[in-house]
Amino acid sequence: MKLRTTLMGAAGVLAMATAAMAERGSDGNVNILYWQAVSIMNPYLSGGTKDIEAASLVIEPLARFDAGGVLVPFLAEDIPTVQNGGVSEDLTTITWKLKPGLVWSDGTAVTSADVVFTWQYCTAEGGGCAQGAKFTGVTNVEAVDELTVRVTFDGPTPYPYGPFVGGQSPVIQAAQFADCLGPRAPECTQANTYPIGTGPFTVTNFVPDDVVTLAANPNYRDPAKPAFATVTFKGGGDALAAGRAVLETGEFDYAWNLQLAPDVIEGMAAAGKGTVVAAFGTNVERIEMNLTNPSPDLPEGERATVKHPHPILTDARVREALSIAINRDIIDEVGYGPAGQPTCNLVPAPALYASDNTACLTQDLDRANALLDEAGWVRGADGIREKDGMRLSLLYQTSTNAVRQDVQALVKADWEAIGVETELRNVSAGVFFGGDPASPDTFQRFYADVQMYTNNFEGNDPQAYLAAYACDKIPSPESGWQGENINRICDPVYEAMIAELAAAREPEVRGEIAKRMNDWLTKDNNIIVPLIYRGRVSAHANTLGGVQLNSFDSELWNIADWYRID
Amino acid sequence: MLTFVFRRLLLSIPTLLVIGLVVFLLLDLAPGDPLANQPLSIPPEVREQMRAALGLDKPVYVQFFLWLYQFFVVEPLVLIDRTFGTAFAADQVRILSWQFRSPVMDVIWQRMPQTLWVVGMAYLVGVLIAIPIGIISAVRQYSIFDQIGTLISMIGFSVPTFFTGVLLIVIFSVNLGWLPSIYDTQLVVNDWASFWQQVRQMIMPVAVLALFNASQISRYMRASMLDNLTQDYVRTARAKGVRENAVVMRHVLRNSLIPVVTVIALGVPTIFGGAIITEQVFKVNGIGQLLISAIQNNDIPMVQTLTFIFAVLIVLFNLIADVLYGLLDPRIRYD
Numbered sequence: 003m004k005l006r007t008t009l010m011g012a013a014g015v016l017a018m019a020t021a022a023m024a025e026r027g028s029d030g031n032v033n034i035l036y037w038q039a040v041s042i043m044n045p046y047l048s049g050g051t052k053d054i055e056a057a058s059l060v061i062e063p064l065a066r067f068d069a070g071g072v073l074v075p076f077l078a079e080d081i082p083t084v085q086n087g088g089v090s091e092d093l094t095t096i097t098w099k100l101k102p103g104l105v106w107s108d109g110t111a112v113t114s115a116d117v118v119f120t121w122q123y124c125t126a127e128g129g130g131c132a133q134g135a136k137f138t139g140v141t142n143v144e145a146v147d148e149l150t151v152r153v154t155f156d157g158p159t160p161y162p163y164g165p166f167v168g169g170q171s172p173v174i175q176a177a178q179f180a181d182c183l184g185p186r187a188p189e190c191t192q193a194n195t196y197p198i199g200t201g202p203f204t205v206t207n208f209v210p211d212d213v214v215t216l217a218a219n220p221n222y223r224d225p226a227k228p229a230f231a232t233v234t235f236k237g238g239g240d241a242l243a244a245g246r247a248v249l250e251t252g253e254f255d256y257a258w259n260l261q262l263a264p265d266v267i268e269g270m271a272a273a274g275k276g277t278v279v280a281a282f283g284t285n286v287e288r289i290e291m292n293l294t295n296p297s298p299d300l301p302e303g304e305r306a307t308v309k310h311p312h313p314i315l316t317d318a319r320v321r322e323a324l325s326i327a328i329n330r331d332i333i334d335e336v337g338y339g340p341a342g343q344p345t346c347n348l349v350p351a352p353a354l355y356a357s358d359n360t361a362c363l364t365q366d367l368d369r370a371n372a373l374l375d376e377a378g379w380v381r382g383a384d385g386i387r388e389k390d391g392m393r394l395s396l397l398y399q400t401s402t403n404a405v406r407q408d409v410q411a412l413v414k415a416d417w418e419a420i421g422v423e424t425e426l427r428n429v430s431a432g433v434f435f436g437g438d439p440a441s442p443d444t445f446q447r448f449y450a451d452v453q454m455y456t457n458n459f460e461g462n463d464p465q466a467y468l469a470a471y472a473c474d475k476i477p478s479p480e481s482g483w484q485g486e487n488i489n490r491i492c493d494p495v496y497e498a499m500i501a502e503l504a505a506a507r508e509p510e511v512r513g514e515i516a517k518r519m520n521d522w523l524t525k526d527n528n529i530i531v532p533l534i535y536r537g538r539v540s541a542h543a544n545t546l547g548g549v550q551l552n553s554f555d556s557e558l559w560n561i562a563d564w565y566r567i568d
Numbered sequence: 569m570l571t572f573v574f575r576r577l578l579l580s581i582p583t584l585l586v587i588g589l590v591v592f593l594l595l596d597l598a599p600g601d602p603l604a605n606q607p608l609s610i611p612p613e614v615r616e617q618m619r620a621a622l623g624l625d626k627p628v629y630v631q632f633f634l635w636l637y638q639f640f641v642v643e644p645l646v647l648i649d650r651t652f653g654t655a656f657a658a659d660q661v662r663i664l665s666w667q668f669r670s671p672v673m674d675v676i677w678q679r680m681p682q683t684l685w686v687v688g689m690a691y692l693v694g695v696l697i698a699i700p701i702g703i704i705s706a707v708r709q710y711s712i713f714d715q716i717g718t719l720i721s722m723i724g725f726s727v728p729t730f731f732t733g734v735l736l737i738v739i740f741s742v743n744l745g746w747l748p749s750i751y752d753t754q755l756v757v758n759d760w761a762s763f764w765q766q767v768r769q770m771i772m773p774v775a776v777l778a779l780f781n782a783s784q785i786s787r788y789m790r791a792s793m794l795d796n797l798t799q800d801y802v803r804t805a806r807a808k809g810v811r812e813n814a815v816v817m818r819h820v821l822r823n824s825l826i827p828v829v830t831v832i833a834l835g836v837p838t839i840f841g842g843a844i845i846t847e848q849v850f851k852v853n854g855i856g857q858l859l860i861s862a863i864q865n866n867d868i869p870m871v872q873t874l875t876f877i878f879a880v881l882i883v884l885f886n887l888i889a890d891v892l893y894g895l896l897d898p899r900i901r902y903d
Binding site (some may be wrong): 236436 | 851
């Protein structure tokens with residue numbers, strides 16, 4: 003915690019000391035290292051973070067989220083709200099105004115037709131657009147005039163900042179992508195790798211999965227920016243090697259996503275060549291409880307479905323005992339360090355939506371034992387609790403990853419202390435998170451009692467995220483095991499809150515409902531047991547200034563403001 | 569000889585087709601999903617559309633025949649178009665990678681130079697070190713030189729490259745700061761300074777791989793020399809009063825090279841296969857790194873095409889080794 007505060011303070015000082023901002027291209031080259039290499043420069047064809055962030059240097063949305071999760075206009079003149087008339091009174095339309103005089107890197111004017119085209123591109127039949135969710139509920143996008151565009155939704159939409167907002171949904175040039183609609187989208191290799199954009203840089207050379215070289219956009223809207231003339235965006239290797247290249251050998255200026263053990267990262271930072279920075283968005287590492295019975299004795303097709311409630315975990319007292327038995331401080335110290343803090347919330351940020359729920363932070367084995375006693379689980383001869391001849395034994399699965407296996411071992415020790423037998427299992431991430439309906443090991447199938455992973459929501463509104471726990475989103479054989487309601491929650495109380503949030507207009511009211519939903523899922527029912535509020539950790543050279551790590555949007559969102567410190 | 573080559577080439581066609589089918593079925597049966605690395609915030613219905621756009625909703629045999637058609641018809645047509653400026657393949661869909669959404673063949677073509685430079689150079693250096701070491705070790709069997717050579721071969725053979733590679737980086741990049749730890753694939757060599765930079769960035773990966781190659785080949789060379797040194801013709805030559813130097817270099821070496829040349833020829837396809845671990849350690853980003861990242865991302869068109877190209881090369885170099893054998897050894901005739 004201390005290290006993190008100091009680091010963020012240091013970053014803040016550097017950002018403020020925006021020294022002599024010289025002219026465009028005066029600071030030479032900046033070297034960026036992403037250990038997952040860039041595959042494509044089009045976020046509509048790949049949802050991968052690395053691809054979205056590389057593309058963010060070139061193509062921009064109408065508005066982005068800043069490091070605090072607040073919307074700031076990029077291509078738009080301002081953020082439309084009900085107060086300024088940009089959002090209609092009935093909440094069904096939002097009208098964006100583009101900044102006047104904007105041009106693409108090829109010199110042609112940016113118009114509302116490009117914005118309309120972007121919508122058509124992502125919603126074209128057969129295109130497989132990765133950002134399709136950004137446009138759900140959008141019935142029409144029309145150009146009112148050259149610089150004004152109106153988005154119409156199919157009903158009142160209290161949070162209309164989905165389309166064209168954030169790194170996932172940038173505006174692309176209609177002229178360049180005109181022949182790339184629908185099934186033709188992946189065939190446009192030139193457009194997908196050398197997009198014409200409005201951002202501070204343009205691609206000069208693209209080698210898939212290896213390196214992207216970029217040069218300052220001669221038509222960028224701020225004539226003094228960017229300070230760097232060129233960018234080398236190298237990919238490959240692993241997080242350890244990336245950290246080494248910035249912090250120890252100083253070959254690179256910026257390394258992304260250093261998911262490393264806290265002691266390793268501190269050791270590298272001690273070399274004094276670079277600075278480690280962290281930022282927190284909405285990522286929460288959590289344990290999810292299965293409310294249905296995953297027993298292999300059940301016939302295939304009924305296993306882990308709502309037909310068979312879980313014999314142990316449907317008891318709220320058992321779930322609460324499991325949650326308060328966990329020592330979250332140790333997990334944070336061993337696995338996350340500056341990149342995490344213990345949490346009890348599913349929605350940890352922004353402040354408007356974050357509940358003050360901290361009850362789970364102190365480990366309470368006595369109360370956990372008492373709860374299990376009360377639920378009728380009594381200790382057997384070997385210390386494991388039993389009830390009606392059934393042992394209190396749980397299968398705990400997660401994806402294969404060094405930190406997660408450490409956490410599994412810690413949680414197992416905590417649970418065994420209260421007489422819960424725990425069997426651990428880990429599945430390769432490619433299989434666990436892949437939605438292959440034929441595989442029994444995916445997290446959607448949930449053929450285990452509890453499982454652990456991280457999820458988050460994009461942007462700063464948790465409505466869709468919280469609405470995932472609806473009855474009709476339960477993965478089942480009928481839905482091809484697709485669905486986001488992994489825990490199989492189906493409760494009329496929660497359904498009512500989903501409807502309430504969807505209809506609420508005032509931010510304060512929305513915040514209050516979201517907090518109630520968060521508390522219902524976590525502290526009231528313990529169906530979701532949050533463990534760690536995870537941040538992003540990156541490193542930059544001490545000679546690189548202006549870095550403002552952002553966890554709500556692309557990390558490189560303000561690269562136009564980066565500069566070299568001599 | 570010609571009929572032998574022709575017959576072998578014809579036979580390799582069904583072999584390769586079976587290899588292609590087996591690889592395809594294995595990839596299809598393997599668990600995993602090309603969308604596994606997409607963020608969880610993408611909802612299931614969008615994922616379904618993305619899968620359909622990749623062609624994953626089509627039956628397996630359709631996917632296989634489409635790939636065959638693209639590999640044997642479309643890609644050669646594209647090559648013809650590129651060479652002669654024609655437009656046979658103008659509206660044909662090429663094999664597209666699921667990761668990059670760009671033609672698989674173009675990416676492989678981009679990756680070739682650094683793989684051939686680093687892995688090929690390492691092979692060459694390895695062979696050039698291995699042959700003299702093998703000769704001296706055999707002639708001076710059980711001498712100090714032979715003992716040290718054996719020790720180094722054992723180390724080179726048994727210590728994995730992910731260890732030697734990282735060890736070299738820690739010594740020469742982190743502590744001494746002499747050599748770069750990250751390979752620049754886009755470096756253009758046009759003057760002495762950039763040539764020196766190219767040499768510096770190649771030293772460590774080439775050293776790591778050359779040690780491994782040299783260990784293997786020097787053992788073959790030594791064993792083959794020892795076999796020949798005890799032959800009757802060697803005794804005859806010595807009895808005739810031929811100088812020892814001539815006996816070893818002219819008679820024994822030439823005969824001993826026959827099996828070693830075969831081993832070297834059979835190892836050539838592995839150069840094109842790249843070096844998965846070493847490329848990853850030094851960020852060379854060649855064919856090996858391409859293959860491993862394609863496997864991790866379940867990029868089936870890329871994995872299928874790469875493994876098939878490897879299969880073609882292995883079959884081809886087996887044939888070349890057989891032909892070389894006939895040329896080097898007058899006792900072997902294929903007529």
